[in-house]
Amino acid sequence: MADAERIYEMMKKSIETYDSDAAVAAAELAIAEGLDLLTAVEKGFANPIRELGEAFDRMEVFLPELTLGADAMKAGVAVLEKALNAKGGKLKSKGTVIVGTVEGDIHDIGKSVVATLLQANGYQVHDLGVDIPAPRIIEAAESHNADVIALSALLSTTMLYQRDVIELLKNKGLRDKYFILVGGAPVTQAWADEIGADGFAHDAFEAVLLLDSVKEGWGK
């Protein structure tokens, strides 16, 4: 067990030093040593990245560090996941989330923070980027078999497109397939209610808590 702790420590260190190569090496070592891979994901990668997310929230580290830390985590987890799959196991994902900033809106930072923290907290995230028309968002949700569609809008004018995504989903008869989460500076709970979204969060942390609290029901 001492060995396992040492490897978790290496994984943690790889996140703290934003080192993808070290994360991969630690993951390979975990496999070679025959550690329980699910525990390794949780203890080695998930816990440290959550801590990094909290440090980011306190602005002790900044966006590049958060991004690099998340990249290291992804690299390490990918190695563990491959080994798990080979053994017929499966990495538990809390759910698949499509994230994007709506059409006409190029604000990307808040959306990226939401995507990174969701990923850090065990969600499978597909970040479509910014200025994404409603049909493309729906297409991506369908093709990735998503559970959640998370829509960012930073302009009071582009909030309209959050409404349009929901309307288009309804028209296509797909509305009930997805949990629709909306956010961004001008977005409020009242707006979310008005357009019939399922959830609203002020920030990325709240978004994670919200999805965690409602995810029963769409585990696949």
Add this chain to the structure above:
Amino acid sequence: MNFKEIAKRSETGPLTEAKDFLMKSVAANAMRLSKEYDITWDGKTLINLDDDMADRCFQAGRELFINTGVYSMNSSRVVKFSTSEVDDALRFTRSQVAMGQGKDQVCIHHRQVEDARKPFIFCGPFNANVHEDMFVKLNEAFSQEKIVDCLFFPGYLNEVDGQLIRPTSALASRAAILYGQWAREAVRRGGRPGMAIAGHAVMAPGEIACTNEATGLRSTDPRAMVLISELQVDDVTLTRTAYYLAYGCPIYMAFTPLIGGYGGGVPGSSVVAVASFIASIMLGGEIVHMGPQHMKYKQQTNLHSLFLASLANQAVARNSNIIATTSHTTSGRPGSAQYAYEFSALALTAVTSGSNVSGPRPAEPLGNNNVSPLMGKLFAEVAHAAAGMSRDKATPIVEALYAKYKDNLDLETAPKGQPFEELYDLETLTPTLEHQALYDQVKEELVNLGIPLL
């Protein structure tokens, strides 16, 4: 740099993914250069007094920009510039630009650190949401303030004809036309028909429809382009730049370094800010606006933003002819004393550091028309009073002001203030007695703190 070169390079530059540009080019180099050039901040100092560090910050920003270039988001290409192109552009930057017409014509200058010349005042709704019904009156009230040199961003229209505006729609173009007409009508009513209007109507190529020599925005009105943090530009902005350059408008290029974002903390973000100043002139900017934004506070009068505003402005003031102006967004809102403490703190910092001023506006306006022309006047008076003031003299005043609001930066709990229609008598377009009393009281406080407001 000739615009045709920009247009060409945005189609032919190296194809790169946005994330690689931001992380490998911007973030990595900003981190490296801020260390190499020893750019530091102790987390306490409000106004930079270290001239050598300001000079190093300029060199670091110049080197960063030569490394990164600008990312053209829609084509995914990097627009790069050679060292000699950058240095030529810096050498030939114009240090003054005229705007407006007739007796209302004004001129903005490059300023030095602790310059005795008065800063130029861009003041107006600054893109706060303005309701179509209040658009003319609100802007008329701003134009009545003679201390305002240029009416600044007459307002963000959410709807026209009672209809919400979808960006890039036909309605957005109609909104742009009305925006130009209403803004011109406002300054005409205010008795300043030739007053310069810094315009940025809607986020669409159709925005150029606000232009009309007789009834809208003119070739003598500065037009705003906004770079995308960090060091990125989109097709809409380039399209508008192409048109406005050809039409002869002064180009007001704005950027928002996000402290805590891809530039990292204050040192790295200051280097990114200098690089963005240079990017702005390379893309055709003649007046360059910096919004010293903090990612967490989401406003510009926090400690981090104050220091960045001082350092980056000093770097540019001391090492180039760039005409700089600093944006002012606050947590407190008009109708509260905190609003004035905040914009005064940043104005003293920016003006003594060699900048002109643009603003003020609550970072998170509540509802429509959440701005005050009378508070704009006070802002301008403070900015004028800071002309010729030393940084040493400004520092304790900024400290005292900062102490008054530092515990109340949270946008949710900061004073909510009131909209224009509650702060003014709409028939006479004069402040209510209560609003005037707030102005008188805060002004006295500011005088007592040592700001020479005559």
